Amino acid sequence: MSNSNFVDYVKIFCRSGKGGAGSVHFRREKFVPKGGPDGGDGGRGGHIYLKGNAQLWTLLHLKYKRHIFAGNGQPGGGMRSTGKNGEDIYIEVPIGTVAKNAETGEVLTEITEDGQVEMIMKGGRGGLGNWHFRSATMQTPKFAQPGEPEEEGYIILELKILADVGLVGFPNAGKSTLLSVVSAAKPKIADYPFTTLVPNLGIVSYRDHKSFVMADIPGIIEGAHEGKGLGLRFLRHIERNSMLLFMVPADSEDINAQYDILVNELKMYNPELLDKKRALAITKCDLVDEQARKDIAKHLPEIPSVFISSVTGEGIDKLKDMLWNSLNE
Numbered sequence: 551m552s553n554s555n556f557v558d559y560v561k562i563f564c565r566s567g568k569g570g571a572g573s574v575h576f577r578r579e580k581f582v583p584k585g586g587p588d589g590g591d592g593g594r595g596g597h598i599y600l601k602g603n604a605q606l607w608t609l610l611h612l613k614y615k616r617h618i619f620a621g622n623g624q625p626g627g628g629m630r631s632t633g634k635n636g637e638d639i640y641i642e643v644p645i646g647t648v649a650k651n652a653e654t655g656e657v658l659t660e661i662t663e664d665g666q667v668e669m670i671m672k673g674g675r676g677g678l679g680n681w682h683f684r685s686a687t688m689q690t691p692k693f694a695q696p697g698e699p700e701e702e703g704y705i706i707l708e709l710k711i712l713a714d715v716g717l718v719g720f721p722n723a724g725k726s727t728l729l730s731v732v733s734a735a736k737p738k739i740a741d742y743p744f745t746t747l748v749p750n751l752g753i754v755s756y757r758d759h760k761s762f763v764m765a766d767i768p769g770i771i772e773g774a775h776e777g778k779g780l781g782l783r784f785l786r787h788i789e790r791n792s793m794l795l796f797m798v799p800a801d802s803e804d805i806n807a808q809y810d811i812l813v814n815e816l817k818m819y820n821p822e823l824l825d826k827k828r829a830l831a832i833t834k835c836d837l838v839d840e841q842a843r844k845d846i847a848k849h850l851p852e853i854p855s856v857f858i859s860s861v862t863g864e865g866i867d868k869l870k871d872m873l874w875n876s877l878n879e
């Protein structure tokens with residue numbers, strides 16, 4: 551997945567179709583000089599739907615869409631003919647797309663399956679033609695309903711990545727390097743913080759042709775939940791990961807403290823994140839000696855943990871086993 555093509559957020563002005571007006575019309579036939587009302591109903595305005603498409607991975611195709619308008623319903627006609635319905639619009643989106651009302655932030659719907667269709671804006675109903683308003687006392691009503699109005703407003707579409715394992719760590723912890731070692735993904739790696747600006751996904755092949763998806767997301771820093779650094783914008787990506795792999799370098803001053811900060815940031819952002827299974831990888835273990843490892847191992851958080859080095863390959867198989875077992879527990 552190329553970085554510049556990763557689009558996970560778009561804001562689009564949407565408008566559904568107006569309902570067509572009901573018709574005021576009177577029957578006109580050769581030998582019926584004063585026919586009764588026969589005005590038909592207006593057509594329904596077009597709806598706007600989201601439709602899940604498993605072939606899509608980003609919202610890139612919607613990036614330059616400023617607005618999306620559904621068709622208006624056509625007015626009714628004589629001889630009780632109903633106006634044509636306005637054209638419905640189906641916006642194709644990847645699985646994991648959430649639609650929100652941009653003004654209120656209200657979640658309108660979430661697409662979780664291929665082919666799933668959800669209405670996000672309703673077209674106006676067509677008005678009833680005057681034919682409906684005939685009565686014994688009033689044979690010639692001049693009244694028909696107007697069509698119902700359209701709906702309009704800004705809609706935000708946000709993509710939450712679906713992955714099995716989300717990597718959580720401070721910048722420079724070695725997240726992208728790990729992904730490049732266990733999958734075919736080629737994320738950018740560098741010895742400075744915030745190398746990763748957008749999430750990378752990789753498929754990790756496991757024994758017997760089994761596999762799981764790993765998501766490398768930008769580093770998280772203290773205060774991320776308040777919007778510091780790239781924080782929030784990317785924390786939202788891990789909401790959908792089914793487990794979280796925390797990554798703290800072996801040469802960190804205090805591994806437990808770092809782990810606690812990361813956990814706290816997640817909790818402040820969304821406490822539900824802590825319901826996910828967690829594991830810890832102590833990364834870059836090639837940088838510390840045997841004694842240091844023993845000291846580290848004595849004080850570790852009570853979650854499954856493993857020492858790894860993406861440089862020497864140490865612990866990588868053990869890590870995969872640990873992740874696989876956790877995912878399949």
Ligand SMILES: Nc1nc2c(ncn2[C@@H]2O[C@H](COP(=O)(O)OP(=O)(O)OP(=O)(O)O)[C@@H](O)[C@H]2O)c(=O)[nH]1
Binds near residue numbers: 724725740767836
């Ligand atoms: N010695 C050693 N260095 C490593 C290891 N893994 C990663 N590094 C180095 O650590 C630096 C940061 O690695 P990245 O994989 O870019 O770190 P990241 O967590 O993705 O960083 P951000 O994208 O900035 O959040 C790079 O210079 C890597 O070469 C390791 O196992 N051992």
Ligand SMILES: [Mg+2]
Binds near residue numbers: 725746766767
């Ligand atoms: Mg990175």
